[in-house]
Amino acid sequence: MTCNCSEFQKSTADLQLLNKSILDIVTKLDEQTSMLNRAVFKSATHCGCIEIHATKQIYSPHKSLEENQKELDTHIEGELCPKCQDKIIEEMGELLFYLASMCEALDLSLADIMAKKYQHLKTLGLYNLL
Template identity: 40%
Template sequence: MSAPTLQEFQQQVSELLLRHRSLLDVLTKYSQSNASVNRAVSKAITECGCIELNARHQGFSEEMELDQAMKQSKSHMEGQLCENCLDIVRSELGKNMFYMSALCNLLGISMEEVVAKESDKCSTLGLFNMT
């Protein structure tokens, strides 16, 4: 079974979204689903412990060469999501994408165009794309 395209997924969401058709409803559900993603990742750290977070200053300086900065850059994460946490995070990300798609539908925006434009921007600007 192949994954649906973004366009197919967006169409599917359009057909399924009945209850939350209001822009305000979709905005708040999208925000809520984003918080649920954050909560699921946090629970993987605080309850399960399959991943650990050890955050500290990255130590960048203006004089630092780009390749040195890339080598020094850390995710602050250790470990990997266990199967249970991975399933939960995937599920929450799926809900988040559902409401992102719903928001795109209400605003007349193609998710494929959003991804294509962002990819073009990344290709053009490279590392300087970070905003």
């Protein structure tokens, strides 16, 4: 089953009953971000399917952005097990729900926002991150 951003946003508007206030939506969006972070961290600390080895990222001013990018690390070792993957997908879906709800409450188009950001990324490329 496929769904475009506009359909998804419309569905959130139809289903948003108890948390229709922008105050509720902002709070739920923040809460859901924490839930997603927790699911990622529990994959490492509770399940152990992934390990997080955070170290300082080494960036050389003598190399190009592209060369430096290839040497940067995600700090993740291993792969998500099916259970952790399902949980993270679920939490990401909830986060998207509240993001789309915020767009709907503010009369913004999630699809337009994504298209604008995509164009920005394509235009600036790696320089977008500087």
